[in-house]
Amino acid sequence: MDGGGPGSQWALTREALARFLAGLDADAERAGEKYEAIRLRLVKFFDWRGAHHPEDCADVTINRVIRKLDAGETLADLETYCLGVARLVFLETLKRPERRHVPFEEAPALAAPAAAGDADEEDEKRRCFERCLRELPPESRALVLEYYRDERRTKIDNRQALADRLAIPLNALRSRVQRIRDRLERCIEKCRSR
């Protein structure tokens, strides 16, 4: 997929990106934070819609919005505009051949315990998970493991107790843990693709 739009030869430049960031916020630091937030939401938009390459789709969306600005258009609400472009990009992904429905039966490893023939793959998954868990900072590792411990089994409100101990609201704890979990997932994905 062409980042600047179908059939275009446009390439992202430093000036075009600077214009986009300035449109997000006059302060460079805050603009950077807003950029990260918008990109994460775009990734999740494509992810929750079931796109096969959410990160690529998010980058294509941002490139198209930057291109619009680069062409001299004035966009009053960049965030809403990004969402509109993301919808179009998603519709384009639906036309691609790799986006076919995969029946559950084609992913038996999820439905059933691993068969003996899958032993190598299982070992690799376990190695990647353990490695990525080890790579987390110790306090993040402890936090994510404690947060996801089965509360029904321990009969303790782990999460509230954790938030109290860290002296942060439950919402802040939730947000922190989601990002650690996201980091862990990305690390596992990278490890398995090597």
Place this chain on the structure above:
Amino acid sequence: MDWGAQPVMIGTALHPERWFARRPIQRSEQMKNELQENLIHRYLLGDLPEAEREALEAQWFSDSDAFERVWESENRLVDGYVRGRLSADERARFESHYLASPVHRRRVEAARQLLAAADAQAPEREMSFLGRIAAWFRLSPIPQYALAAGVLLAAGAIFWLLRERGRMRSEHELRIAAERIERERVEAELDRLKRERPPTQPQPQPTTPAAPTATAPRTVFSFLLSPTSVRGGAGQPLTLPAGTDLVQLRLRVDPGEWVRFEAAIHTADRAPVWRGRNLRARDGIVTLALPAARLPHNDYILTLSGAAADGRVEEINRYSFRILRE
């Protein structure tokens, strides 16, 4: 924006105009949360009409709190699937829609490992005495004289460990004795029932090989199973001595809302072995008894489901175990 304070739809199909209605409906916080969670799950499972999906997206895209909530709901949905806690409808929808994405399939795999690792962690309050000492040493600068004190402490810890070991051994013996008493009680109860059974008309004799006589002693072995990650390697080993007639599997449960339980045993390669319905929990334990002959040397998975008063059945836990024959 406080998402929890947003108006929610009660009892009718969601419509964007209603979703953004100005007049909030007075409902309990918990009900609001459940409705929002349900709506988000429908969104993630591709079960919302396009207009409603877009309305929800417009909301979470511009509101960081709403975004975090959808993200958390997704994690809860994935964790619910991994722990076998989704309803049958949700599970079917999850498998047909959510798992169609390779990104989601990898996420479920990662969740399975993360939850297994989290459940395997001992709660902090159960950290051993030695563990606390080790943690103290890791975190503190150690002056030379503290080492001497450490040696004394270690000696004390060894003494404590030996005493603990002795205590655990006696506890183990007590548990074995309690199980023996329980077994004898069950056998006595069986004998009593046989004696009290009114004489019946002679029945046609089966043509199958003769069953053990009613007076033959029965050997029962009882095991307490712990829920484990099915994918976390070999299951809990259970050794059955030769001559065992009956195997009793005891599962600790939180009765909660469940009025009865169902259990199904499959081999690790999913061949059905045994199924029990209408099981009851007694003192937080569900007990299954099945003929030992049904459990040859193999790896098994036991799935325990709970049935609520309204007829809803949900999987509660899975147990994996390996039968070893002496």
